[in-house]
């Protein structure tokens with residue numbers, strides 16, 4: 327199935343975004359590790375959180391977390407300290423997303439984990455047991471989810487945990503989010519050096535966590551405002567600052583002519599005509615926003631240099647290749663450098679008459695390219711249902727804001 331999107335001349339709407347799957351999945355693990363834990367409020371309703379909820383109550387030997395990176399990584403650590411023998415698996419793509427750094431670290435503190443198929447990748451066979459903890463040193467440049475996974479279980483380890491991170495730290499705000507949530511729930515976890523974290527052996531206390539609206543999801547609305555001639559969007563209950571590092575995308579969007587105003591109702595987005603003539607953004611801390619900015623900047627004809635994209639090749643799809651391929655269909659030639667940089671200096675090719683945007687089983691490809699229909703009304707989004715990974719109501723929310731969706 328494909329969608330064609332007809333945007334109205336003026337886009338207007340009051341949008342209630344889904345809550346954050348990142349916060350939800352951390353909150354669920356903390357809940358499961360807390361004696362007499364309290365179920366978090368406003369848990370995300372999306373595939374990545376649904377699989378986590380199911381996994382935590384299931385007694386099946388095989389746990390399938392589909393395409394959810396956070397669930398795969400966080401549950402690997404959780405199952406290592408939880409009685410029972412389980413096999414954890416996921417989609418074909420998940421079976422090709424690396425996990426050896428986390429498995430090696432858990433094994434160093436005594437975990438019993440075997441690869442059932444390909445070394446270094448899921449599925450994993452995990453025999454849960456009591457672990458002591460103590461000290462670990464691991465590469466922090468591949469995925470912060472490995473570090474979050476270790477941190478989340480650390481308060482339950484007899485000796486707590488000291489983690490030293492080697493290399494540059496990828497997606498650091500996600501580690502900070504983990505630490506903040508852990509501390510809110512009674513743990514004692516903190517950076518004691520710029521690359522080292524200490525977690526005391528102090529158990530979680532029952533705490534009610536409220537899950538915030540999702541800032542990565544908000545970025546698609548910023549992009550819609552940037553590309554529309556006239557727009558007025560209210561994102562209800564959004565607050566700046568946030569536990570989610572992606573809130574920093576709001577500031578970057580000012581360069582593409584989008585301003586926001588915080589009110590008690592939420593965040594109002596509106597247009598300005600102040601657009602930078604060229605932009606440079608480092609995505610090391612906000613990797614999930616890369617696709618949104620690539621689409622918005624090129625379609626506004628703003629040349630860019632985007633760096634810090636090192637981790638994009640191992641996400642739901644190879645996002646660097648996917649962006650290069652799909653932007654070409656719209657007539658834009660992006661240049662990739664060293665697996666970590668994408669730039670566009672205005673290079674063009676002939677756009678396809680009716681571009682069919684492939685989504686590569688990646689929710690963010692569908693959501694980031696939908697606003698492109700404002701400039702290319704003939705484009706079609708292929709397999710639009712991929713959005714269920716994090717934002718199942720995305721298409722419905724677009725129609726609420728006046729977009730006409732045609733099934734093709």
Ligand SMILES: O=C(O)C1=C[C@@H](OP(=O)(O)O)[C@@H](O)[C@H](O)C1
Nearest residue numbers: 348396469470471497500614637
């Ligand atoms: O911890 C998290 O909730 C996440 C961390 C990031 O992954 P990496 O640390 O692998 O970059 C991010 O891309 C992902 O969507 C969610």
Ligand SMILES: C=C(OP(=O)(O)O)C(=O)O
Nearest residue numbers: 393394395396614641642
């Ligand atoms: C990278 C993402 O998710 P995950 O790694 O958790 O599958 C994402 O949602 O953009």
